[in-house]
Amino acid sequence: MSDETRGRHSRPDDETRPIDLGGGPLPGKPLATDPEPAVAAALAVVQRSLEQMANRATRPLLDPPTQPFRLRPVGRTGLGVFPVALDVSGLGRTADRTSAHRALDAYAAAGGNALVVDDAADGAVAQLVGTWLASRKRRDHTVLAARVGTTGGLTAAGLQAAVERLLHRLGAERLDLLVLAGHDRATSMEETLTAVAGLHDEDRIAHLAAGDHEPERLIQARVLAGQRGLPRFEAVLPVHSLLQRSAYEAGVAPVAHAQELAVLPRSPLAGGFLAAAVPTRGALRRLRELDPERAERLQPRLTRRGMRIVDTVVRFAEEREVPPAAIALGWLLTRPHIAAPVVTATSVEQVWAATAAAGVHLSRAEVTALDRASAE
Template sequence: MSDEPRGRHSRPDDETRPIDLGGGRPLATDPEPAVAAALAVVERSLAQMANRVTRPLLDPPSQPYRLRPLGRTGLAVFPVVLDASRLGADADRSAAHRVLDAYAATGGNAVLVDDAADGGAAELVGSWLTTRRRREQTVLLARVGTASDLTAAGLNTAADRLLRRLGTDQIDVLVLADHDPATVMEETLTAVAGLRDDQRIGHLGAGDHSPERLIQARVLAGQRGLPRFEAVLPVHSLLQRAAYETGVGPVAHAQDLACLPRSPLAGGFLAAAVPTRGALRRLRELDPERAERLQPLVTRRGTRIVEAIVRIAEQRDVPAAAVALGWLLTRPHIAAPVVSATTVEQVWAATAASGVHLSRSEVTGLERASAE
């Protein structure tokens, strides 16, 4: 036998080896080195394609995250927006400030509050902005219409109340919670124009508006020179896809609206808090109200989605919430999901999504699991 060293792909003439392209099934057995080498190249190419990450456009790979443009506003937001509207009910001042500190420490720069009657959350955010001197670095979004109507008087009162509670002179994005059926759209948009002219607000966002209302608002904006919506905050997640993808989504795309999905974790369900009926029973003992809220989600489809999320989370060693939010960040026109958090741990789990870049095969697996 010759002592001449063999190349990487050469082998004795009588040696045959199956070529496996993944999945454990040999594709072919061929003794020719050239054929084996070609098949090996194909194998590597297929593996690279399956593991290629789906980075958001313009995402610099050298950074764990980037600030994402908020439509045409000129504002840029962290990949996860913090909904602070529950802090007033679930946290005291020091606890609320710890949550906001944790969010800012990760690079977070966008906070949402609402015009709730008690105003506790807005006041906590306002005190944090003042004591930490964070106003200039923070994009403030405020939702109105939850505790007031959207008449001209109602809007002006709600905006002034929020500005006072937040301790600032301008709200960056005023979000109308929904269309007020008792008020014509033109009156609402005219009042918004007044707020903008007075520099009490910067831009306008829509909440639970139907596709028809978004179209109506755009027509009015074009015909009367009124403010146009620049962003929309619909309910959208792996669990609740159809309403957005067949309704608001196409309109948002056509109008170039930035989308900030609300309830992206379906009340915590997609964070793997209650993936099984057994876990639901245990939660019922600890928090009956929350268990009642999540019970309708514990279906075959819901469990399938959570299992797909958990598999990826375990492989990547990241929280399940980060995977569920990471899927949203691969969708077109999604600027950043809006996540409610009342603990530092919840903030860390959610903001970890900023560093999760799912592969194409992972995205496909999640979409198959969530197919209706």
């Protein structure tokens, strides 16, 4: 899977600006005289070409881009992903099959090609994604990632069972990216990586990523990979957003830089808070009546700093006439090593709001303002 090549495209009818020869002869005047007939004939051809170009209208040499984004590389894997990855774990809980397929259709229509499935989610979600991939014939155009180990350990047997279970539900033969949700303290890292090596040899997985791993565990895994010839992490999926910065920036970020890991931030909208879904305390009160559990999760974020971040995001969103989610995700896309934020969306509207980030290119002033608003 490769990025769509964009650049200079020549066309038979390309029209260019007259060439400035740096004070040379004016159109209609001979360029030079030469006793050799062949040289004189060549100069005459050049002269006629200059006269023709001088009389033509001009237009840009570059064709307009066919899409407002480039696929972004995932470390050294050779995979290219849309700037926003879609976590499908919520689809089975909040949407029926028809609505879920519409959300997936909207994501694909925007150019989206990276789906993240969670083994801890209801198996119906993976089956739903599998039916969509098959009915739309999208498997060969989709980077399929799966998180394992969120509810169980990462023993060799447990890992093998989780991968086979997911592949069966998805109707797929291989996962493009296997994500270890976290470090299993009851299982050695060497056992886990050895099991991953077996899955790779069986062509059940292509590449490996870390999840909520502490920096020390990422370093340990790299040392083991080098010493034992085991698979190495190529990416990491930490929690990271405008609202939650310090843990990632002070811990995982330096290791990701040193190990050249692609970063796919999870919870990039802080549970919808940065999408301005609940921008005021009054809105939170109304949410308590409709969804008490979600309101309880958002309550701690309604701090002076949290409201300052939301106010800045909303201001730029209104100026650009894009959803607030696009600004919050656009900020992440300016950070080093970020491949694609992983967004949970359960409706077409949420998908549109998130994928709009692919076309947002923040100015330095906007990035600086968001940096200041979110400083801890």
